[in-house]
């Protein structure tokens with residue numbers, strides 16, 4: 001092990017150390033090229049007390065990945081560990097619902113621990129944040145892809161005018177922005193792209209993002225659910241009230257702010273609690289926020305392996321997430337056994353929440369619901 005800062009004494013950039021309950025980093029596992037890169041050095045400078053451990057690949061860290069037995073250490077691993085890697089494939093992929101395209105990830109893994117989250121499954125379950133340090137390559141790939149698309153020919157459910165690129169498929173960008181300037185660089189990149197817009201969903205309020213001057217070219221989707229669900233399921237995230245209180249400030253700072261009702265969990269009392277949430281939004285949001293708002297609605301999908309893991313650390317969550325009497329199996333594209341609400345249950349749930357939105361927050365356009 002090497003002390004991160006002594007290794008790079010002569011080149012350490014000036015960075016303010018991160019002080020945050022989510023990230024009390026003691027160890028940074030890094031591919032050598034990632035640690036030596038400017039972005040890697042920035043991350044190391046933000047965590048000056050961390051020890052640096054070189055690893056051949058960010059995919060192969062036996063202490064961290066693929067280890068369901070880490071359940072009890074899960075949150076500690078997320079808090080105390082970061083990984084630095086170089087992203088090999090920087091391709092843009094088509095999407096179509098939430099965004100037109102998925103931008104190459106600038107991170108994967110998350111310091112938070114939502115019980116339903118599919119992100120940890122990519123590297124096993126105790127999956128801390130991996131930061132990809134080849135940000136210049138990633139922003140260039142995005143710029144080239146945007147240039148090839150030209151002007152969006154017609155409106156779709158992603159956006160009426162712009163090609164929308166999702167930045168946060170495998171991480172929470174608001175937390176990633178504490179760790180490095182990758183998100184700041186992407187916000188700055190999209191500021192210069194008149195035909196495209198960045199987008200990410202988040203459950204964390206990072207007020208440093210208010211300084212980035214997005215000029216309307218980045219859409220933040222604050223992810224909301226009734227507080228009773230969030231207290232049980234959204235482990236380590238910002239509280240729902242804090243997310244709602246941030247919306248006006250993000251609009252004022254130049255973001256487009258949408259909402260992400262996801263996942264909608266059907267359980268006793270869900271309609272009353274969603275009604276209260278919609279009424280709170282109607283009471284608290286400014287006219288400016290309402291005028292530009294839209295939401296997506298996504299009913300819960302769960303997963304058998306994740307269910308088994310959760311029983312080891314958070315069995316109360318499974319009482320609302322694992323409802324075989326309401327759910328049907330669905331084998332996902334990557335072969336995982338997922339479950340989702342039965343077709344009739346899901347259809348009734350989607351219809352009902354749309355009725356509630358129309359009744360209590362009629363200004364809130366639903367981009368899609370499924």
Ligand code: SF4
Nearest residue numbers: 110112113114117172
């Ligand atoms: S904040 Fe998002 S990425 Fe992080 S654990 Fe929750 S759902 Fe997963």
